[in-house]
Amino acid sequence: MVSDGLGDWKKDITKWALDLGFVAIRFTTAEPIAGLEHFLQTRFEQGMSTPFEHKEIRQRVDPKTVWQDCRGMAVLAYPLPHTVAPDKGEGVLARSAVGEDYHRVINQRLKELNKRMVIHHWPGELRWQVDTGPLVERAFAVRAGLGWIGRNQQLIIPGYGSFVCLALLLLDREIPIDDTISNLCGNCQKCEQACPAQILGKEFFAARNCYSYLTQSKEVLTMAEGKGLGARIFGCDTCQEVCPHNQPWIQEELKDLSPASPKRGVDLLNTLSLTKGEFKNDFFPTAAGWRGKGILQRNAFLAMRHAQDARLNLWLTIREKSKIPSILTPYLERNEER
Structure with missing residues (x-):
């Protein structure tokens, strides 16, 4: 049985997530990301954003505007599949575009995670998003210490890399949070070149x-x-x-x-x-x-x-x-x- 301690819940949710194939999970608060709203607004005004981005900027930075009961968050990373490289003369798909749609795969894993939490009497409710929701997943991943944003704009997980897809688990309980980590790109400019x-x-x-x-x-x-x-x-x-x-x-x-x-x-x-x-x-x-x-x-x-x-x-x-x-x-x- 899982105890009522939220620290124990953190350990159990982490274990279940890893068992379900996620390669990393970290926790953060439900507070807005400091400074991100202004940054996104400036990008929008300068024509740097894309039509795919959610138009309500506040909803991109503040979990409580998405779900008012949100008190804590887990950020999870799911691995992309290993793939076969294209032959000469073939068209090229990115790794995220082959195999079963990662949105469906991750949603199924999160449903299973939710089921395990319910079976063990999670004392609250939860919501989640996989890529298509308004919240900027990479920003919350950085604050949770899941990784850092490299010069290539990708979230890089230490010891694993960036070939992952991200998901957010919104919780109505305050789970003990994790610390941020340092950017380890150093002087490397290979992606820029x-x-x-x-x-x-x-x-x-x-x-x-x-x-x-x-x-x-x-x-x-x-x-x-x-x-x-x-x-x-x-x-x-x-x-x-x-x-x-x-x-x-x-x-x-x-x-x-x-x-x-x-x-x-x-x-x-x-x-x-x-x-x-x-x-x-x-x-x-x-x-x-x-x-x-x-x-x-x-x-x-x-x-x-x-x-x-x-x-x-x-x-x-x-x-x-x-x-x-x-x-x-x-x-x-x-x-x-x-």
């Missing part, structure tokens, strides 16, 4: 120019942006792949290859030619599915054009007799790179 968009290391992170964002944006991309995406179909892992703190994880990924491992590579022509049924089967169950097949088709089209893939002209010739996805119209009209 490797960033294909060259947007790291600036005073404000221009998220709208990040290639990970651009692969998901429905705005018409400029010629430079389209070329810059290269073979990226959804997301971008470049700044994480060069990070020294991720090298042990990447080496483990290389050793852990199996037929069951999800692939980060996709055939560009197949992606460009996706039917509704193929999209529903191949992409909708992943985290890349939420944006729809049109975005994936556009990115595959740009990747083939950039690579001067001979299959593209044949595809266009055949498609002239039928309907070409409307999302491609702006790129065909300006006839770039043809």
Whole structure:
């Protein structure tokens, strides 16, 4: 039996979370993140934020505006799966976009965690969010001591790295909190040097120019942006792949290859030619599915054009007799790179 002591609850919640596959969990208060509201407002005014960000800034920094009974929080990190690297000529998916959608996976784990807490007579209530809620998960993760924000804007967990997804567990009890930790990036600038968009290391992170964002944006991309995406179909892992703190994880990924491992590579022509049924089967169950097949088709089209893939002209010739996805119209009209 679990005792009534909240310190004991902290130990038990931690144990259950780790048993369920989370790689780290830390606790913090339900107080607003100091200074973050002003920072986010300034980013918004300078056009640095993205349309994906929650518009009510106060709800992004103050848990009590999301749930008025919140008194404490747990921040949890769940690992991304080990994956198989793309073959030459394939389109590239970020690790977070392959395998079963991490939102569903983590939500299931949190439901199980909630069940265990209820079975052991948790004396209160709880809520949670996985990525799509308003609260800035990375900010609370830093305050909880889960990790630090690297120069690549990723939360880096000491001894593990940044290939994780975050979740927040909101509690109506004050659990003993954890201490913050130091930023261990030091003088390393590998991510800044490797960033294909060259947007790291600036005073404000221009998220709208990040290639990970651009692969998901429905705005018409400029010629430079389209070329810059290269073979990226959804997301971008470049700044994480060069990070020294991720090298042990990447080496483990290389050793852990199996037929069951999800692939980060996709055939560009197949992606460009996706039917509704193929999209529903191949992409909708992943985290890349939420944006729809049109975005994936556009990115595959740009990747083939950039690579001067001979299959593209044949595809266009055949498609002239039928309907070409409307999302491609702006790129065909300006006839770039043809």
